[in-house]
């Protein structure tokens with residue numbers, strides 16, 4: 214089945230990559246892209262320390278850049294933080310917000326994520342807002358309740374389908390090698406569309422909903438083929454250019 218939109222393939226590098234190895238990786242990715250026709254939009258979200266160098270290397274390559282987080286204020290006395298404007302200044306077009314690692318380790322709740330998203334929009338960034346249930350919530354049959362709550366509270370009033378991507382990332386699937394059944398992924402992606410349609414009739418066209426959590430070069434093609442999956446958020450497998458490239462190529466099979 215052909216896709217509604219060009220799929221997004223997003224590499225979330227997390228806290229990985231020194232300058233030298235990362236520049237070699239981006240060079241390798243650029244040369245693979247140069248020799249191919251690709252059927253997706255590639256977005257790399259490296260650590261902040263690499264953005265300046267990547268900003269010089271990626272224009273006109275087909276790769277777009279994103280940050281992994283931003284602050285909810287536009288500037289000021291926030292030691293150690295990065296603003297949406299700073300990301301924009303480094304040519305980022307996207308920012309990941311509400312990743313479960315930040316929800317869990319930095320106590321970020323949906324209300325804070327909505328504030329960050331508002332700031333991201335003010336700087337002209339598209340917010341990639343992550344939602345997903347923990348294993349305990351899944352086992353207690355709470356996936357729909359949790360995802361619904363996160364969607365309703367993490368999207369600020371000014372969110373639209375043109376400035377927002379939702380990443381469904383079951384917490385228990387991240388880095389574990391386990392993924393939900395394809396039926397479960399389809400159902401949750403449909404739930405996300407339904408919640409937005411009923412709660413936010415002003416939202417505009419269908420929102421882009423991507424899947425993340427243990428995506429690799431072996432399962433990417435099948436996950437992309439699931440109705441309602443508009444792309445992939447890839448962690449570990451995005452750090453290996455050859456594996457990431459196979460994931461990018463799997464877009465052509467759908």
Ligand code: PGA
Pocket residue numbers: 225382386387388389425426427428446447448449450
């Ligand atoms: P993973 O991470 O692909 O390593 O499971 C995905 C993510 O955390 O975005």
